[in-house]
Every structure is written in C-alpha cells, then in structure tokens.
Amino acid sequence: MLQWARRRKNVLPASVGSLGILLSYLLLGHSLPAFIFIILATIFFVYMEVVTQWSFRAPTRRKPEIEDSNWERMALNINGLTLVHYLQRGRKDAPLAWVIHGWTSGSMRMLQRAESFLERGWNVLLVDLPDHGGSGGLAKWSAEETTTHLIAGMNEFQRANPNLCEHGVWYYGHSMGSFIGLRLSHRRTELSIADKFQGWIFESPMTGYTEIHEETCNILRIPRILRPWVLAKTIRHFNAINGPQRNIKALADADVPAWGMTSEPTLLVQAEPDERLGPTHHQRLVLAMREPPYDGLLQAHYLSDLRHSGSHDSQSRKAVVDEWLEEQISQASSV
Numbered sequence: 001m002l003q004w005a006r007r008r009k010n011v012l013p014a015s016v017g018s019l020g021i022l023l024s025y026l027l028l029g030h031s032l033p034a035f036i037f038i039i040l041a042t043i044f045f046v047y048m049e050v051v052t053q054w055s056f057r058a059p060t061r062r063k064p065e066i067e068d069s070n071w072e073r074m075a076l077n078i079n080g081l082t083l084v085h086y087l088q089r090g091r092k093d094a095p096l097a098w099v100i101h102g103w104t105s106g107s108m109r110m111l112q113r114a115e116s117f118l119e120r121g122w123n124v125l126l127v128d129l130p131d132h133g134g135s136g137g138l139a140k141w142s143a144e145e146t147t148t149h150l151i152a153g154m155n156e157f158q159r160a161n162p163n164l165c166e167h168g169v170w171y172y173g174h175s176m177g178s179f180i181g182l183r184l185s186h187r188r189t190e191l192s193i194a195d196k197f198q199g200w201i202f203e204s205p206m207t208g209y210t211e212i213h214e215e216t217c218n219i220l221r222i223p224r225i226l227r228p229w230v231l232a233k234t235i236r237h238f239n240a241i242n243g244p245q246r247n248i249k250a251l252a253d254a255d256v257p258a259w260g261m262t263s264e265p266t267l268l269v270q271a272e273p274d275e276r277l278g279p280t281h282h283q284r285l286v287l288a289m290r291e292p293p294y295d296g297l298l299q300a301h302y303l304s305d306l307r308h309s310g311s312h313d314s315q316s317r318k319a320v321v322d323e324w325l326e327e328q329i330s331q332a333s334s335v
Contacts, residue, residue: 006240009056009139013049017042051220052233055213056140056241058131063106065134066126075134078152084134085157086126088114094122095168095198098154101126102175103206106133109312113172113203116321123164127153129176143176143209144242147183155192168198175277175308178205179259186260199328200266201321204274204308207281208255257288267324268300269317276308299324 005011020042027035066073071086086107097117099110107126114124128135130146138145158165173181181200188194206212213234217227231251239247248254266289270282282300289298301320311317 003240006237007139009053013046013053016045016049020046048226048230048233051222052230052237053140054220055216055234056142056237058137058141059104061104062131063104063108063133065106065128066108066111068111071126073134074157076153076156078149078156081130081138081149082134082136083130083149083153084128085153086128087161088118088124089164090118090123091121092163093167094120095170096123096125096164096196097170097172099124099126099172100150100174100177100180101129101132102173102177104132105174108133110172110174112313112318113174113321116318116325117170117172120325122170125157125164129180140237140241142238142241143179143183144238144246147180147187148242150180150184151187151190155190158192165193165196169193169196170199170201171197172201172203173205174203175206178202179207182207182256182260182262184260185262197264198332199264199325200262201269201324202266202285203269203317204271204277204306205268205281205285206277207284208251208259210251210255211277211280213251256284257291261288261294262297263294264297265328266298267321268298269306269320270300270302271306271308271311272302272304274308 005015020038024035024038024042027038065084066086071088074085074087076083076085084107097114099107099114099117101107101110107128110126114126117124127150130149131137131141171181171184173179181202182205184191185197185200188197213231217230222230235248235250252258268282268285273279274282286298286300288294303314303316303320305316306314
C-alpha cells in the first residue's frame with residue numbers, strides 16, 4: 001500500500017493530513033497535550049511529504065509542439081503514456097540522429113541543432129519528453145521513468161521503421177537530455193538498437209542528481225538537520241516508482257559514472273561559463289572519461305558565447321558539431 005502511495009502524486013500528503021486531523025478530532029476535549037502533539041506531528045509529517053514530492057515535480061509550462069510539414073508527427077502510446085515523436089526522413093542509407101531536449105524545453109528548441117544532421121541527409125528523430133511539448137505527463141517525474149518510456153518508444157519506432165536504424169544511431173542530448181542519454185547507454189541492453197550506437201553529443205550536460213537535490217533543498221529552505229531524512233524519503237519514492245530492478249541506495253548511484261557512461265566517441269559542447277548548472281556537471285564527465293575503458297572517447301569544446309539556456313540557435317556550436325561529425329565519419333570510412 002505504501003509503495004502504491006509513493007508512486008502517486010499528493011496521496012501521501014493528503015493521507016497523512018487526513019489521519020492527523022482525524023486523530024486530533026478524537027483527542028479534542030480529552031487530552032490537550034496529546035491534541036497539541038498530534039497537530040504538530042501532522043504539520044511536520046505533511047511538510048516532509050510535500051518537500052519530498054517536490055523532487056518529482058514536472059515543469060509548470062510547456063513549449064509548443066513543432067508545427068512544420070517537414071516533420072512527421074507520431075504520437076506513440078507507450079504503456080498508456082502518449083510520447084510525441086517528430087521524424088524527418090533522409091537518405092535510405094543514412095544514419096539516424098536521436099535528438100532529446102532539456103528540462104522545461106521541447107523538441108522545437110532542438111530544430112537548429114538538428115540541422116547538422118539534416119544537411120548530411122540523415123534521418124532525424126526528435127522526442128518531446130513526458131510533461132513537455134505534446135507528450136503526456138507522469139504522476140511523478142523522474143529521469144529514470146522517462147528513460148524507461150524513451151526505451152519503449154525507440155523499440156516501437158524501430159519495429160515500425162527498421163530500415164531507419166540499420167545504418168547507425170547517433171544521440172544528441174541537451175542538459176537533462178544528456179543525463180537521459182547517459183542512462184540510455186547504461187541500459188542499452190533493453191534497446192533493440194543496442195548494437196547501432198555510433199556516437200554521442202552532449203551539450204552542457206547534467207551528469208548527476210547530487211547537485212539538483214541540494215538545489216531543491218536550498219530552494220525550499222529545508223533545514224540542514226532534516227535533509228538526510230528528506231533524501232532517504234526521496235530515494236524510497238524513486239525506488240517505488242522505478243524498482244525493484246533499478247533501485248538506488250545513495251545519491252552517488254544517480255551520478256556519473258554509476259548512472260551511465262558511453263562506450264562510443266563522445267562530443268562535449270559546453271557553455272563556458274554554465275549559468276544554470278555550473279562547472280561541476282561537465283567536470284564530472286570529463287574526469288570520469290579519463291579513466292579506462294573510456295579514455296580517448298571524449299572530445300570537449302568550451303564555448304564562451306554559448307549559454308546553457310536560450311541558445312537554441314548558435315553558429316559556434318554548429319561549427320563544432322559539424323567538424324566533429326565530419327571527423328567521425330572520415331575515421332569510420334577509413335577503417
């Protein structure tokens with residue numbers, strides 16, 4: 001019953017509040033100290049449930065869907081969730097670029113980023129994440145559950161369009177899209193295209209949840225003494241949503257390298273400075289990929305004119321991506 005409640009929005013705060021009100025009503029007129037204790041305990045436990053639930057919040061506003069006849073809109077039903085994909089077909093013998101936007105963004109913000117692939121005649125697949133664009137919403141938003149739906153969506157797409165995935169798959173993720181990409185790489189055995197990955201592009205990536213959890217605690221002004229308790233509750237909620245096969249035990253399990261690493265050539269295009277995530281996230285990836293067996297896979301570029309947010313159109317970023325793609329294609333051709 002508790003696991004069921006943890007998977008659903010507002011159930012635990014409402015249940016705890018209702019139980020506290022009932023107990024205080026029963027004690028009213030019988031024992032003033034017990035009545036006061038129940039009231040205070042109810043306020044405290046409702047507070048704990050509310051701040052824990054905040055870690056699984058979805059964006060309050062959505063970017064609009066892509067309305068362009070060049071993009072074929074596909075609304076896939078994935079385990080009861082509508083996941084909107086946008087496809088622009090290229091050459092039949094070309095690779096597929098799988099392009100994923102960041103938090104509070106949408107596929108429309110990835111159109112300029114997709115140009116590097118479209119200009120080469122590639123097939124390009126954009127996806128609106130849950131609670132973004134035209135896709136349906138999750139009861140409680142998590143990158144893990146989102147990854148689960150993306151995997152099911154890609155497997156369904158590959159079944160319907162087998163030829164589009166035959167010549168390799170390249171992944172482009174921005175911010176949260178990079179975090180999800182790292183998890184996809186970790187869980188690639190669940191993908192029908194597992195053997196098709198050829199390269200990864202991460203732009204200003206999120207690479208761990210440790211800093212996001214700390215940021216959430218700071219926003220909510222949670223007292224330091226309560227933060228370990230909030231973290232333990234957050235992990236229990238995460239495991240109720242995503243377990244048991246993907247349980248985590250500590251925050252480090254949601255950070256690179258444990259969260260996921262790539263095994264193919266990887267490009268880091270980093271806003272410098274990163275006004276949203278700061279240096280910790282990209283530095284964590286760079287350090288992790290200096291270690292075997294990942295050493296030599298990462299090429300990093302730091303762009304002073306790039307911003308984490310709002311740079312959906314950037315010629316300097318496009319130049320870096322274009323040059324890296326040409327380098328990878330050239331190396332593959334010479335093998």
